Amino acid sequence: xxxxxxxxxxxxxxRKVTPRCVAAIVxxxxxxxxxxxxxxxxxxxVQRKLGVEVSYTTCLRGKKLAVADIRxxxxxxxxxxxxxxxxxxxANPDTKTSLVVDKNNRFRYLFVALGASIEGFEYMRKxxxxxxxxxxxxxxxxxxxxxxxxxxxxxxxxIAFAVVDGEKNESWKWFFTTLKTIIPDSTExxxxxxxxxxxxxxVGEVYPMSxxxxxxxxxxxxxxxxxxxxxxxxxxxxxxxxxxxSEHEFKKQYDDFRERYPSCARYLDKSVEVKRWAxxxxxxxxxxxxxxxxxxxxxALFEKARRMSLLPMFDTxxxxxxxxxxxxxxxxxxxxxxxxxxxxxxxxxxxxxxxxSKLSVTPLNTFQLEYIVLGEDGKTYYVxxxxxxxxxxxxxxxxxxxxHAIRAIIKCLQHDxxxxxxxxxxxxxxYYFITTWAKAYRRTIYPVPHITHWLVPKEVTAxxxxxxxxxxxxxxxxxxxxxxxxxxxxxxxx
Numbered sequence: 001x002x003x004x005x006x007x008x009x010x011x012x013x014x015r016k017v018t019p020r021c022v023a024a025i026v027x028x029x030x031x032x033x034x035x036x037x038x039x040x041x042x043x044x045x046v047q048r049k050l051g052v053e054v055s056y057t058t059c060l061r062g063k064k065l066a067v068a069d070i071r072x073x074x075x076x077x078x079x080x081x082x083x084x085x086x087x088x089x090x091a092n093p094d095t096k097t098s099l100v101v102d103k104n105n106r107f108r109y110l111f112v113a114l115g116a117s118i119e120g121f122e123y124m125r126k127x128x129x130x131x132x133x134x135x136x137x138x139x140x141x142x143x144x145x146x147x148x149x150x151x152x153x154x155x156x157x158x159i160a161f162a163v164v165d166g167e168k169n170e171s172w173k174w175f176f177t178t179l180k181t182i183i184p185d186s187t188e189x190x191x192x193x194x195x196x197x198x199x200x201x202x203v204g205e206v207y208p209m210s211x212x213x214x215x216x217x218x219x220x221x222x223x224x225x226x227x228x229x230x231x232x233x234x235x236x237x238x239x240x241x242x243x244x245x246s247e248h249e250f251k252k253q254y255d256d257f258r259e260r261y262p263s264c265a266r267y268l269d270k271s272v273e274v275k276r277w278a279x280x281x282x283x284x285x286x287x288x289x290x291x292x293x294x295x296x297x298x299x300a301l302f303e304k305a306r307r308m309s310l311l312p313m314f315d316t317x318x319x320x321x322x323x324x325x326x327x328x329x330x331x332x333x334x335x336x337x338x339x340x341x342x343x344x345x346x347x348x349x350x351x352x353x354x355x356x357s358k359l360s361v362t363p364l365n366t367f368q369l370e371y372i373v374l375g376e377d378g379k380t381y382y383v384x385x386x387x388x389x390x391x392x393x394x395x396x397x398x399x400x401x402x403x404h405a406i407r408a409i410i411k412c413l414q415h416d417x418x419x420x421x422x423x424x425x426x427x428x429x430x431y432y433f434i435t436t437w438a439k440a441y442r443r444t445i446y447p448v449p450h451i452t453h454w455l456v457p458k459e460v461t462a463x464x465x466x467x468x469x470x471x472x473x474x475x476x477x478x479x480x481x482x483x484x485x486x487x488x489x490x491x492x493x494x
Contacts, residue, residue, distance in 0.1 A: 017054040022046055022062020035304070036063055077311040078107055079465040083456045084311055084448060085112075088318075091446040094118060096160075098178050099466065107466040109171065111178045112314065113160035116325060116443035118182050123440040124148040124157055125431050126285070127190045128183070129215075129292040130199065132167050136307045139469050142166055143306060143313075144175055149289050150328070151431050152342035157440065158321055159183070163310065165469065169198045176206040185209045190284045192292050194218040195272070211284030214276045215292040216242040222271075226263040234261055243290055245393035247280045254278075280393055288398055315448065322445040332438035340425055345400050345432045349424070356406030363411065371408040383408040388427055399429035 025046055030036050037045065039060035046054045046062075077084075085097045094115030100108045125148065132144045142164050148157040160179055164171035183189070189210040191203050195218065203212050219242075220235035227234050241257050244250040258265035268274075275281040279290065305316040339346060355376070364370040369385035375392075381404040382391045389395055394402035401409060401424065409424055430436050 017046065017050060017052060017058060019058055019061035019065050021050075022054070022059050023066040025049060026063060026066035030066075036066060039063055075468055077309050078468050080451070081107070081110075081310070081466060082460055082463050083454060086456055086460045087448050087454050088112070088314075091448060092116065096178075096182050100174065101466045102470075104470075105464060105467055107310075107469040109162065109164050109174055110310070111160065111162045111175065113179075113182050114318070114321065114445055116445050117157070117159050117321070119443060120157070120440035121148055121159055121183065123431070123436045125151060125287055125289075125429075126186065126188045127192060127287060127289045128159065129192045129289070131193065131292050132164075132196075133306065135163070135313075137309060139309075140165075141469060142171070143302070146179060150437075152344050152437060153328075158317075161314070161317060167196055167198060169202065172196075172198045172202040173206065176202050180206055188285065190286050190289075192286070192289055194292060195222075211282070211286075212276070213282055213284075213286055214272065215290075216277055217291040219272065219277055223264045223267060226267045227261060234264060237261075238264070239290075242277050243279050245280055245397055246391075247393075250278055250280045279397065285399070286397070318445060318447050322447060325441045325443070325445050329438070329441040332434055332441065335434065340434060341428065341432050342434060342437050345428070349400065349406070352401070352403050353406055356401075356403035357410055359403065359407040361407045361411045366412075369408075369412055371411060373404040373407050375404060385409065385412055385427065400432060401427050 022042060026036050026042070029045070036042075039056055042059040042063055043054060043056055046059060081099065085099060089095045089097060092115045096111070096113040096115075096118065098109070098111040100110075102108045128146050128148060130144065130146050132142045135141045135143055144160075144162040144164060145158065146160045148159060149155070150157050160182070162175050162178070164175065185207045187209050189207060191207065191210055191212045192215055193199055193203075193212070194215050200212065203210070216239050220238045223238045224231035224235040237257060237260075241250065241253050244253060254265075268277075275283055279286070301320070302313075302317060305313045308316065335343075341349070359376070360374040362372045362374075364372055364382075371383045371385070373381045373383055373390075375381055383389070383395070383405050385405070385408055388399075388405075390402050390405050392402055392404060395405045405427065406424070409427055413423065425433075
């Protein structure tokens with residue numbers, strides 16, 4: 001590695017500090033890291049170490065050079081991409097990757113779904129949120145993320161990632177067609193996304209049996225654009241209406257919303273089917289997943305990674321997923337053996353049970369397990385324990401008992417004692433049990449090893465390597481702060 005221990009000559013004349021000299025200091029103080037200090041911080045660091053002034057531009061170039069020394073330049077990343085994907089699949093069995101090039105052998109699309117996520121999705125609720133975001137590199141392009149939602153934390157469970165040339169019909173068609181090879185079409189399957197026209201069209205074509213709902217957060221921002229004042233309040237009121245469980249209550253409050261904001265209601269009536277956004281009218285099992293925020297949260301989390309070239313970005317994504325899987329695996333094992341449900345649902349039922357147990361209940365048909373429960377609001381609610389439904393609709397949609405169902409269950413178990421039912425847990429979706437939740441994280445996610453440890457078959461190394469994509473180039477301000485993610489090691493030699 002270049003050394004800059006002498007910055008003056010024997011004649012006393014100062015030598016110019018080069019980007020390579022800055023890179024050498026970065027390598028010494030931050031060995032093997034993708035994330036290095038900003039150019040502004042490096043400026044002070046170099047001046048303190050060498051005792052000479054250095055320009056911001058030199059520090060920025062040195063910072064980029066240091067990162068390139070670790071991870072390779074972007075063009076080299078494309079050259080070794082087939083070998084990288086081979087090692088990724090070897091480290092993580094059952095991983096699905098797909099690389100597509102154009103007629104000029106330039107990179108076009110890349111799809112990655114880790115084997116651990118593919119297997120684990122079997123134990124997640126069958127709701128997939130999809131979102132795309134721009135990559136902040138000179139090559140450009142978009143990162144697409146498909147994720148489920150963890151039933152305990154309401155956080156993300158990444159299923160698949162893809163890099164494409166943009167949010168176009170063709171790229172969306174390729175992504176969902178590839179996704180279908182690991183997640184087949186099903187009437188149980190639900191997609192939640194924004195209202196990108198290409199995405200909507202392709203989901204209907206590739207997954208005709210699935211249901212497709214719209215993110216109410218995105219839609220609320222479209223709705224509020226149709227008023228001139230109090231826009232945030234309008235968006236909030238719309239989201240409240242959209243999240244109502246009861247069709248009767250929805251009609252009442254939506255009529256009020258229509259009266260207060262007629263222009264917004266006209267926009268909704270004209271542009272969006274109510275079954276796509278209203279919880280109580282949605283035809284599939286969407287549970288309580290009303291937005292695509294978990295996919296968007298991942299995009300925000302990987303904001304630094306999206307500034308990287310292709311392979312370091314995927315390294316960072318894989319490292320983060322490995323960290324999440326390990327953390328949730330530990331959380332599932334650390335709880336007391338008596339706890340059967342994920343803590344989020346356990347806590348909700350713990351709060352509902354004391355109030356629910358005090359409600360008045362009347363059996364309608366003890367053979368069919370049908371009951372009438374008088375709610376705290378003075379209204380009567382019909383509960384069907386065989387069908388796991390309540391007229392308030394919370395039991396139906398969330399898939400665990402509401403207060404009215406809890407009262408009916410207590411009555412059923414204490415007095416009617418059906419042979420096929422033994423306790424409250426028989427009325428809760430299997431997705432909320434810790435034993436199911438733990439299975440989603442049981443497999444380990446392994447990072448791609450250092451390139452010096454790769455053992456790649458000749459047919460892979462001999463394959464024609466893709467050229468960098470010919471996406472629209474981006475102009476980058478030399479003074480824009482650069483950031484390269486948090487990986488502690490890289491598959492490239494320094």
